[in-house]
Amino acid sequence: MTxxxxxxHVNDLLAEEFELTFDQMRPEALFKEDLELDSLDAVDMVIxxxxxxxFKIKKNEAFKRIRSLNDLHKFVLEKKxxx
Amino acid sequence: xxxxxxxxxxIISVLGNTVDAVSSSLYNGQSGIIVDDQRVELGxxxxxxxxxxxxxxxxxxxxxxxxxxxxxxxxxxxxxMDALEMSGLQPEDWQNDQxxxxxxxxxxxxxxxxxxxxxxxxxxxxxxxxxxxxxSMTSNVTMNLNTLLKTRGAAWSISSACSSGGHAVGQAxxxxxxxxxxxxxxxxxxEINWESMCSFDGLGAFASNTDAPTKACxxxxxxxxxxxxxxxxxxxxxxxxDHAKARGAQILGEVCGYGFSSDGELLSNPSTTxxxxxxxxxxxxxxxxxxxxxxxxAHATSTPAGDIAEAVNLKTLFEGCSPAISSTxxxxxHELWMSGASQVVYSTIMARDGFIAPNINLETLTPEAxxxxxxxxxxxxAPHSVLCNSAGFGGTNSCLVLRY
Numbered sequence: 001m002t003x004x005x006x007x008x009h010v011n012d013l014l015a016e017e018f019e020l021t022f023d024q025m026r027p028e029a030l031f032k033e034d035l036e037l038d039s040l041d042a043v044d045m046v047i048x049x050x051x052x053x054x055f056k057i058k059k060n061e062a063f064k065r066i067r068s069l070n071d072l073h074k075f076v077l078e079k080k081x082x083x
Numbered sequence: 084x085x086x087x088x089x090x091x092x093x094i095i096s097v098l099g100n101t102v103d104a105v106s107s108s109l110y111n112g113q114s115g116i117i118v119d120d121q122r123v124e125l126g127x128x129x130x131x132x133x134x135x136x137x138x139x140x141x142x143x144x145x146x147x148x149x150x151x152x153x154x155x156x157x158x159x160x161x162x163x164m165d166a167l168e169m170s171g172l173q174p175e176d177w178q179n180d181q182x183x184x185x186x187x188x189x190x191x192x193x194x195x196x197x198x199x200x201x202x203x204x205x206x207x208x209x210x211x212x213x214x215x216x217x218x219s220m221t222s223n224v225t226m227n228l229n230t231l232l233k234t235r236g237a238a239w240s241i242s243s244a245c246s247s248g249g250h251a252v253g254q255a256x257x258x259x260x261x262x263x264x265x266x267x268x269x270x271x272x273x274e275i276n277w278e279s280m281c282s283f284d285g286l287g288a289f290a291s292n293t294d295a296p297t298k299a300c301x302x303x304x305x306x307x308x309x310x311x312x313x314x315x316x317x318x319x320x321x322x323x324x325d326h327a328k329a330r331g332a333q334i335l336g337e338v339c340g341y342g343f344s345s346d347g348e349l350l351s352n353p354s355t356t357x358x359x360x361x362x363x364x365x366x367x368x369x370x371x372x373x374x375x376x377x378x379x380x381a382h383a384t385s386t387p388a389g390d391i392a393e394a395v396n397l398k399t400l401f402e403g404c405s406p407a408i409s410s411t412x413x414x415x416x417h418e419l420w421m422s423g424a425s426q427v428v429y430s431t432i433m434a435r436d437g438f439i440a441p442n443i444n445l446e447t448l449t450p451e452a453x454x455x456x457x458x459x460x461x462x463x464x465a466p467h468s469v470l471c472n473s474a475g476f477g478g479t480n481s482c483l484v485l486r487y
Contacts, residue, residue: 041147042149047212
């Protein structure tokens with residue numbers, strides 16, 4: 001999977017799980033302020049990402065610092081490289 | 084004390100998903116009971132159940148909202164929105180600390196089962212998902228409705244087995260009458276799934292005549308042999324009369340009495356004195372005498388012991404006279420936690436549309452009920468003063484007096 005394909009897959013997963021539109025999903029979009037996702041949604045985000053990409057996120061300090069969609073894309077790409 | 088009126092009702096029932104559809108079923112004596120093939124395969128003693136048809140849970144809620152909601156909470160939300168629409172209230176009327184939410188609910192089985200399955204399958208509590216903890220609570224209905232509606236007053240659920248819904252309406256009435264709330268959205272909700280009913284089925288309390296599902300539930304009939312589990316959600320908007328009148332609301336009826344008692348006897352068998360004690364208290368609170376009641380919406384579930392106990396209690400309360408009596412459970416099955424509230428909705432529908440619903444499947448009156456006017460036929464007049472009975476495991480009783 002190329003990097004653009006990974007990003008698209010992440011966006012597809014989020015759109016499905018949280019009923020987001022692709023118009024909303026600008027890279028700079030902030031999860032809390034722009035996409036209205038909260039700490040409970042973060043729990044479910046971990047589950048869908050772990051199951052889709054087969055890496056572990058739980059207790060990852062870098063994941064806790066994620067604020068924007070772009071932050072998440074970078075995080076997922078880094079984690080995939082570690083596999 | 085303030086006068087308390089009904090200004091809206093809504094219901095998702097095995098008799099229909101709108102007030103008009105339910106009215107038609109009640110008037111025509113149509114049953115909402117079927118055979119569930121899955122319960123046959125699983126070896127249930129009784130595969131009968133009420134079934135809700137053509138309800139779309141996606142119609143009014145997003146996926147994110149539904150994540151924390153049980154099926155019965157989603158149905159309660161639909162019933163509540165219909166009741167609020169009927170009431171004419173607007174969000175600015177209910178988003179304040181004088182508006183409350185009280186529902187009857189005493190279980191939430193699926194989420195508890197699902198979370199254990201997911202933990203065993205995934206090996207990590209973090210992978211169970213965010214919604215399960217909320218869905219597994221019996222207060223699931225009121226916690227979600229509170230968040231969705233943004234009411235700021237009372238927000239809790241009452242768990243008292245099959246009288247939960249009755250006590251919820253009763254407590255809502257009490258809070259408004261005492262001036263502690265201006266309006267309360269109250270009701271009851273009951274899950275319909277085999278998982279929540281399998282151990283109850285094992286007690287042998289369910290109907291055994293499964294050849295004709297619509298005839299299986301026969302309250303007060305000599306040949307009754309058990310209840311049929313059912314469910315859904317019922318919602319009622321109660322308001323202080325002076326507020327409702329001031330805003331020009333349509334007044335559907337009045338809650339004018341609530342009485343409660345407990346048997347203090349057995350866990351599963353009701354006493355012959357508890358329900359009539361609650362009934363007498365409700366009549367006293369309503370400042371009426373037994374002969375003023377012209378319709379009893381009975382608790383009668385079609386169990387051999389329960390219907391006898393209610394018949395004895397009714398004879399004690401009415402002392403030789405008898406209003407018209409019917410059990411809507413003959414058509415719906417036993418809506419359990421919801422039933423005490425759905426009886427208020429069904430009675431309000433009857434009053435609005437000018438009839439008293441029949442106690443279907445009553446062919447031979449059980450001897451213990453002789454002298455009581457239990458009607459197997461639809462009566463072509465509206466009820467004016469109604470007593471709604473409900474009783475639950477452990478011997479907890481709720482009686483409501485409604486005036487139309």
